[in-house]
Amino acid sequence: MDETPDDDAPTPDHATGVSRRGLFGWAVGAGAAGLVMGAGGGVVAQRTAAAATSVDPAATAYDFYGTHQAGITTPVQEHLHFAAFDMMARTDRDDLISLLQDWTYASARMSQGLEVSATGAVGGSPEAPPDDTGEAQGLAANGLTITFGFGPSLFDDRYGLAGARPTALERLPAFLGDDLDPAASDGDLCVQVCADDPQVAVHAIRNLSRIAFGRARIRWSQLGYGRTSRTTTGAATPRNLFGYKDGTANILADDTAALDENVWVAAGDEPAWMAGGSYLVARKIAMIIETWDRVRLSEQDRIVGRDKGRGAPLSGGDEFTEPDFSATDAAGAPRIDRTSHVHLAHPDNNGGIRILRRGYNFVDGNTDLGRLDAGLFFLSFQRSPEQFVTLQRALSTDAMREYIRHVGSGLWAVPPGASRGSYVGAGLFT
Structure with missing residues (x-):
């Protein structure tokens, strides 16, 4: 520099x-x-x-x-x-x-x-x-x-911060399918x-x-x-290592109403020092690449709930068409399977809950079995950790669970931005 x-x-x-x-x-x-x-x-x-x-x-x-x-x-x-x-x-x-x-x-x-x-x-x-x-x-x-x-562990008697810990800032609960490494969490x-x-x-x-x-x-x-996510309108939707467009329905930076409702801690929320901040969830998700690569295309589409090429929901339209979960095929079966990732994660099926995602691919070489040590490093920001917990529990029946493992995890309170002449997190100590 x-x-x-x-x-x-x-x-x-x-x-x-x-x-x-x-x-x-x-x-x-x-x-x-x-x-x-x-x-x-x-x-x-x-x-x-x-x-x-x-x-x-x-x-x-x-x-x-x-x-x-x-x-x-x-x-x-x-x-x-x-x-x-x-x-x-x-x-x-x-x-x-x-x-x-x-x-x-x-x-x-x-x-x-x-x-x-x-x-x-x-x-x-x-x-x-x-x-x-x-x-x-x-x-x-x-x-x-x-x-x-x-992190939650910072708020103890070492630094006199026990009374300042946000009530919502607890270690994330165990989720079905977790195989967490404590050294990476x-x-x-x-x-x-x-x-x-x-x-x-x-x-x-x-x-x-x-x-x-x-x-x-x-x-x-x-x-x-x-x-693996976009936060601006003009950006193309990227693909994850399974080959699918990821983050199509993400909250965008110019949607201030959605950010205020779903991402930023409000002035009336507790504690006061978190106003203007957010909560960050990080999850290291290992993808079982070799097994996924042997799955036929139609089954991959069913598991995700979208067309692999266009990114469109299986109910029809283009990538940005809202999924129609009532649409059925000629046999009367739902076009978007009820165990698909799109169905289970969509706000319409989770009380309107939305989060802002900022994930990345990772490849850390190979495992001792000669497989790719690769996957998604999931990052999300939300006004309350409960938003993520609710969504993750909704994914307990996700058909994609067979091809992924959650191996790392963490939750942190992200304070608001620092003002010039001050420092990040200053409000916590005043």
Whole structure:
């Protein structure tokens, strides 16, 4: 990333920029950074319609500060690096606050295509480790967004936050078909990084991990590519690894009424510090690719409830035609099977419940059986976790369950966006 000062450079969040503790992390945290590269991650790329037509996508930059955190309704980017962190033993409330301040300062800079500090990768003393790892030198912002969340486990006596925990923020209940790996689930904190260049995404998590040295460490992470949902009207609906268009009926960024009703925590909701925030669910869903690939096309269509080529519901029309669940074939059978994914997940069959999805494909090599270790890294934002719980329980009879396994999971409270001069999550401590 270039280090060229200009009027668009982010304003530091506190007078000295990054804290002394954060600088110490940069100096001695190289070992912790290695954990990021080995554990995997994800980056999401987003562009506005205007930017897509008038600006080089690589140069697209989103302000870190705002009413809501970036990376929720911003146009979905092409790459994801997701990481969950646990706070270190013997850390206190001041450590947590300074970490969030340091992360905010660095994130505001990186989101504008700058290095994490003014001295960056090569501007400091040659006799000391550089402040920035340097692999993003020369790269623009590439639509980078960095989104932070707080897990249920953060709200305990360690940091005096037990009384501030949202009532709805509990570990997700067990669902039918779960085969969760505890080492790839949950976490005190989460960071969702999305960008249109995978190097930019990995650079962000790598440097946030270094900054956290001595205060927090990565619990698990996941890389993702090839968005599987859209959040803007002009974007084409992407396909998942089963070959089907995914996210056709997703909530879009310009549908403010739907966002207010289904995604953003309202001022009257509890607790007050969450107003303007949301709740993030992450689910790592392994797809049994080889078994799916041997299923005949008509059966695949029946399981999904859509035409694989056009993306149209099996009741007829085009991709964006509303499914007609009353439509029947010549034999009187429903055209959209009642156990299909579309039928079970549709708002019409779930009391109108909607969520905003931002999922990604992942391929993590192969298993010890020689099969693809691949699937969907599902991400959704909703006003209340109960929306996701209700939908997931509705999918207990989903015909697709035979071909997927949920192997990772987590829920985090995503606070509202930070105001300039403050830091993400500041309302939690006031």
